Structure formats: C-alpha cells, structure tokens
Amino acid sequence: MSSSPGKVYYLQLPQKVNLTEAQQACFNDGAQIAKVGQLYAAWKFMGLDRCDAGWLADGSLRxxxxxxxxxxxxxxxGVRSFGFAPPHHKHGVYCYSAVVVFPYQPPHGRYNLTYHDAQQVCQEQDSTLATFEQLFQAWEEGLNWCNAGWLADGTVQYPITKPRRPCGGLGLSPGVRSYGSRHRHLHRYDVFCSSSPLRGERCLDFCTSHREDQHCVTGCVHSIEKDQHCVTGCVHPIEKDQHCVTGCVHPIEKINTV
Known part of the structure; x- marks a missing residue:
C-alpha cells in the first residue's frame, strides 16, 4: 500500500467497464485503480462502505x-470478494487518489495573485490549480482555511470546518465558501494548488509490432526526450496469450497510433 495520503472511492460512471477501461477511467479522473491493500485500509481506517463490486488493480472484484x-x-x-473475473467483463471500479490540496500565499503577502499568477505559482510548486471537487474532498478530510483562493474554473473559494467570525460568521454551517467567478486579470486572491504523483503522465492507446503480429498497448507514457518515450503496460495480442511490456520505444515515430 502506498504511504502517500490518499482516498479510495467508487468511481461513478455512466456504464460498467472492463478492466482496461477501468484503469483508464481512474486515470481520467486524476487517480489510479486501487490496490487490494488500499481498499482494505479505506475499509478499516476510513469507514468505507459500498455495496457495489468493483475492479481492483490485480484484476479482482471486491x-x-x-x-x-x-x-x-x-x-x-468485511471486504467482500468475487475473486478474479475475466478482464473483458463489465463492472464498476475503485480508484485511489493521492492528490494533496494545499493553500498557497506568495512571499509578498495575502491576496496578490491574478488567475494567471496563480497558475504560475502552482507550477513552481510542481502542482496545478485545484478543482472544486478536489477542494471539496480536502474540506471533507479536514482542510480549514480562511483565505479565499483561485480554483481551476476561475472561481474563488475557501474551506471552513470550524465556523468563526472572520470567516463568514458563526451562524453559517461548515462548508466551502464561494465568492463565485472573478475577473481573471483584475481580481487578486491566494490560490489552492493540487499535487499528485500522477502529475506529468499521460495515458494513451497505441499499437506496436510483436513477433510479426499486431498488438495494442494501454499504458502511461513518460517523456524522456523529444524522440523517446517509455511505456509500462500490458500488450493485448490477437491470440489468446497476454504479454506485459516495460521499456522504451525509440524513436516515437515508429509507433502506429490508433
């Protein structure tokens, strides 16, 4: 199990997915498919309770x-198990998000960042502007911050778990306070950034040649140089057997993108 702080959750999708689609769906949501140990930890320590079987990284359904x-x-x-299902079967999926949301105030003081400035300072922290969903999750996990900050959608908000007079007043319930959308060039606030170990990766599907047959690979590509990419993923051949590949494809032009 990862030592990074994170959250396991059942991903809401419009339809059930196979194992490969489940992996991609979690990645598209800024997460990765959960491992068995992560699901057990969420059940035991975080009280996770969900009566829906979902894919895990090892191909099991729990x-x-x-x-x-x-x-x-x-x-x-307990954690219920349906064992290992055929990877083409359709089910839900449990994802693991290790995103950490944090408020940032520049050295020159409070409320000095335009939206563009906010993007830059998050990049300098190897992060991106947090989304509302990420800030809301951080609030649910206890983030309490009275300074309003930019979010990715151009709104300005701040999370309060302990209502107090300078932060919206004592009469308001805990929640994420919103100033709504603000002018991205004229208005200035602090910012909420999000950091994730998945940042900098991008996933794609492509085909490559293996023993004169055509096989498709789904994986994450890490840019090493302009003409070199590394891939970790599974090769799904036309034949019945399955191969997994870890290595570098060089040059990238030799890949037939599908």
Missing amino acids: YPINNPRRNCGPMEP
Missing part, C-alpha cells in the same frame, strides 16, 4: 462493507 445489510453479503463487516 467491495467494502462496514454496515452489514441485506443483499450485501454476510451480516458482518
């Missing part, structure tokens, strides 16, 4: 139950 109920397995808490 779901966590803290509040036993009818139609959700035995009447005792």
Whole structure:
C-alpha cells in the first residue's frame, strides 16, 4: 500500500467497464485503480462502505462493507470478494487518489495573485490549480482555511470546518465558501494548488509490432526526450496469450497510433 495520503472511492460512471477501461477511467479522473491493500485500509481506517463490486488493480472484484445489510453479503463487516473475473467483463471500479490540496500565499503577502499568477505559482510548486471537487474532498478530510483562493474554473473559494467570525460568521454551517467567478486579470486572491504523483503522465492507446503480429498497448507514457518515450503496460495480442511490456520505444515515430 502506498504511504502517500490518499482516498479510495467508487468511481461513478455512466456504464460498467472492463478492466482496461477501468484503469483508464481512474486515470481520467486524476487517480489510479486501487490496490487490494488500499481498499482494505479505506475499509478499516476510513469507514468505507459500498455495496457495489468493483475492479481492483490485480484484476479482482471486491467491495467494502462496514454496515452489514441485506443483499450485501454476510451480516458482518468485511471486504467482500468475487475473486478474479475475466478482464473483458463489465463492472464498476475503485480508484485511489493521492492528490494533496494545499493553500498557497506568495512571499509578498495575502491576496496578490491574478488567475494567471496563480497558475504560475502552482507550477513552481510542481502542482496545478485545484478543482472544486478536489477542494471539496480536502474540506471533507479536514482542510480549514480562511483565505479565499483561485480554483481551476476561475472561481474563488475557501474551506471552513470550524465556523468563526472572520470567516463568514458563526451562524453559517461548515462548508466551502464561494465568492463565485472573478475577473481573471483584475481580481487578486491566494490560490489552492493540487499535487499528485500522477502529475506529468499521460495515458494513451497505441499499437506496436510483436513477433510479426499486431498488438495494442494501454499504458502511461513518460517523456524522456523529444524522440523517446517509455511505456509500462500490458500488450493485448490477437491470440489468446497476454504479454506485459516495460521499456522504451525509440524513436516515437515508429509507433502506429490508433
């Protein structure tokens, strides 16, 4: 299990997905498909309770139950397992997000960043502007900050878990306070950045040659040089067997993109 702070969650999708689609769906959501240990930790320490079986990274199907109920397995808490399903079957998926949201105030003081400035300072921290969803998750996990900051959509908001007079007043319930959209060039605030170990990666599908047959690879490409990319992923051949590949493709022009 990763030592990075993070959260396991069941990804809401419009339809069920196979294992390869599940991996990509988590990545598209800024996360990665959860591992068995991460799901167990979320069940035991975070109280995760979900009566929906979902893919995990090892190809197994499991779901966590803290509040036993009818139609959700035995009447005792635990992580239920359906074993290993054929990878082409359609199910839900559990993702693991290691995104960390943090407020940032520049050295020259509070409320001095335009939207463009906010983008730059987050990049300098090897991060990106946080989304509202990321800030809301951070608030749920206890982030309490009274200075308003830019978010990726151009709104200005701040998370309050302990209401107090200078931060919206004592009469308001805890929540994420919003100033709404602000002028990106004229208005100045602080910023909320998000940092993730997945930042800098991009996923794509492509085909490459293997023993005179054509195989498709799904994986994450890490740019090394302009003409060299490294890939880690599984090769899904036309034949029944399956191969996994880890290595560098050089030059990139030799890849037939699909």
